Amino acid sequence: MNNPLEYAFFIKALIASILAGISSGIAGTWIVSKRKVFVTGGVSHSSFGGIGLGYFLGISPVAGAILFGVLSALGIEYMSYKTRIREDSAIGIFWSLGMALGIIFIYLTPGYAPNLTGYLFGSILIVSGTDLIALAAANAILLFFFILFYPTLLFISYDPSYAETNKLPVRLFNYILMGLSALILVLNIRIAGIILVISILTIPPTIVNLFSHNYLKIMIYSTLISITGAVIGLFLSYFWSLPSGATIVMVFIMIFGIARIIRRIQGSS
Amino acid sequence: MLIQLKDITAGYQNSIVLRNVNLTVNPGDYIGVIGPNGGGKTTLLKVILGIIKPQSGKVFFGDKIRLSKEKTIGYLPQLNDFDKRFPVSVTDIVLSGFLSGNAVFHRYTKQERERAHYLMKKMGIENIRKKPAGEISGGQLQRALLSRALASNPEILILDEPNTYVDNKFEHELYESLKAFNEEGKAIILVTHDVGTISYYIKSIACVNETLFFHPSNIITEKQLATYNCPIQIITHGDIPHTVLKTHTQSHE
Numbered sequence: 001m002n003n004p005l006e007y008a009f010f011i012k013a014l015i016a017s018i019l020a021g022i023s024s025g026i027a028g029t030w031i032v033s034k035r036k037v038f039v040t041g042g043v044s045h046s047s048f049g050g051i052g053l054g055y056f057l058g059i060s061p062v063a064g065a066i067l068f069g070v071l072s073a074l075g076i077e078y079m080s081y082k083t084r085i086r087e088d089s090a091i092g093i094f095w096s097l098g099m100a101l102g103i104i105f106i107y108l109t110p111g112y113a114p115n116l117t118g119y120l121f122g123s124i125l126i127v128s129g130t131d132l133i134a135l136a137a138a139n140a141i142l143l144f145f146f147i148l149f150y151p152t153l154l155f156i157s158y159d160p161s162y163a164e165t166n167k168l169p170v171r172l173f174n175y176i177l178m179g180l181s182a183l184i185l186v187l188n189i190r191i192a193g194i195i196l197v198i199s200i201l202t203i204p205p206t207i208v209n210l211f212s213h214n215y216l217k218i219m220i221y222s223t224l225i226s227i228t229g230a231v232i233g234l235f236l237s238y239f240w241s242l243p244s245g246a247t248i249v250m251v252f253i254m255i256f257g258i259a260r261i262i263r264r265i266q267g268s269s
Numbered sequence: 270m271l272i273q274l275k276d277i278t279a280g281y282q283n284s285i286v287l288r289n290v291n292l293t294v295n296p297g298d299y300i301g302v303i304g305p306n307g308g309g310k311t312t313l314l315k316v317i318l319g320i321i322k323p324q325s326g327k328v329f330f331g332d333k334i335r336l337s338k339e340k341t342i343g344y345l346p347q348l349n350d351f352d353k354r355f356p357v358s359v360t361d362i363v364l365s366g367f368l369s370g371n372a373v374f375h376r377y378t379k380q381e382r383e384r385a386h387y388l389m390k391k392m393g394i395e396n397i398r399k400k401p402a403g404e405i406s407g408g409q410l411q412r413a414l415l416s417r418a419l420a421s422n423p424e425i426l427i428l429d430e431p432n433t434y435v436d437n438k439f440e441h442e443l444y445e446s447l448k449a450f451n452e453e454g455k456a457i458i459l460v461t462h463d464v465g466t467i468s469y470y471i472k473s474i475a476c477v478n479e480t481l482f483f484h485p486s487n488i489i490t491e492k493q494l495a496t497y498n499c500p501i502q503i504i505t506h507g508d509i510p511h512t513v514l515k516t517h518t519q520s521h522e
Contacts, residue, residue, distance in 0.1 A: 102270045155365040158355045165318045167370030213356040213401030
């Protein structure tokens with residue numbers, strides 16, 4: 001088998017792995033710390049409606065996915081703030097609404113929907129330059145937001161009701177964080193697919209959380225673990241001819257298993 | 270006058286929790302807020318803190334509160350309603366007491382870090398300052414939250430059931446440090462289900478059960494509680510002498 005680094009598509013896939021790693025460090029840490037893992041599950045599935053809309057209208061499915069993903073993230077936030085509907089019920093509604101619309105749009109689209117499985121299961125080997133630039137930009141915006149407001153964000157996330165008594169803009173910041181996280185999540189769908197994307201974002205912070213309860217450390221180390229895992233997974237999928245997204249997820253879960261064993265040994269000593 | 274509530278009626282969506290409530294808080298006050306569950310104690314605090322807008326009536330703030338750029342109301346919320354496993358350290362919690370609405374870009378200054386350290390030392394949690402919130406006991410968390418409430422050196426301290434999760438020893442220390450704070454001329458509003466324990470410290474009692482009856486003394490009888498429409502049980506602790514509620518002298522004459 002040839003050296004994969006000789007191929008432009010593989011280099012692009014490597015860059016994508018690194019960007020996915022940064023996503024899990026910044027957005028993923030917030031998602032895991034705020035217990036929003038299931039929200040992101042709902043967001044990624046509801047973005048399928050946008051992918052379907054993209055095919056139907058003949059525009060970019062990614063653009064449609066961003067629209068659906070971000071709006072459903074904000075919708076879930078809004079519903080659990082303003083109405084009597086609890087967060088998990090709101091997730092259920094947006095999750096199935098997006099999937100149902102996606103199925104209908106694709107059914108109505110004449111002919112064959114190219115790359116549909118790529119959106120469902122991920123296809124890191126066909127990510128485009130535009131995808132990478134968009135993902136890099138979204139990560140940069142969220143990182144900048146964190147750098148600018150770090151103490152306030154930490155406080156709002158830890159104890160929102162007390163932050164509200166201190167007249168901090170809790171809801172506005174939550175909408176911004178949720179919206180940006182959803183954007184990053186959707187842009188990672190190209191890499192891992194709708195079904196697997198939440199594991200790319202949330203398993204690395206969960207691994208680091210076994211060892212550290214320092215928010216900043218979780219951000220830094222989950223970025224590193226995520227990049228390492230994604231790159232290992234990418235090489236394995238190339239040499240063993242396996243689907244890249246699923247292979248990367250399997251590597252993450254193996255790292256998680258090893259981390260659990262190490263933690264247990266530490267705990268008993 | 271620090272805060273004055275005038276004819277406050279407040280509640281949620283379709284239900285009224287407080288009706289025509291009047292209360293004035295002056296420097297040096299130490300008010301124990303008692304009343305049955307669901308009687309509106311926490312709602313009263315939320316009106317004072319500005320989290321809930323009253324449906325009618327008005328909250329007035331004295332110059333010391335209104336004109337200050339610092340945070341002048343310290344608040345210790347009930348422990349049960351936030352995620353205790355969120356990755357923050359004890360120091361992070363205490364420092365967050367310096368954050369407020371007009372400073373979202375805030376970076377903690379050296380003085381603030383020093384004051385946080387001083388408060389943690391005073392509360393006896395200095396040795397766990399780097400520990401994550403998820404790994405400390407309820408009592409230690411309570412001390413961290415009290416340090417947070419005191420961080421900005423407020424004029425008023427509002428505490429919602431501070432004696433849950435704390436052991437007897439800390440409870441005693443807590444009330445002693447509140448007393449010292451009060452003796453500096455600062456006001457305290459303390460919600461408790463257990464008026465017996467604190468009657469030695471407080472100066473006046475507010476009975477809240479939809480309406481508010483202000484009782485300008487720390488001695489209250491069961492009979493008065495009944496006329497105040499405040500059906501709570503007075504828990505007396507016989508083995509701790511100073512916490513036993515005295516019987517009202519007038520009723521014997």
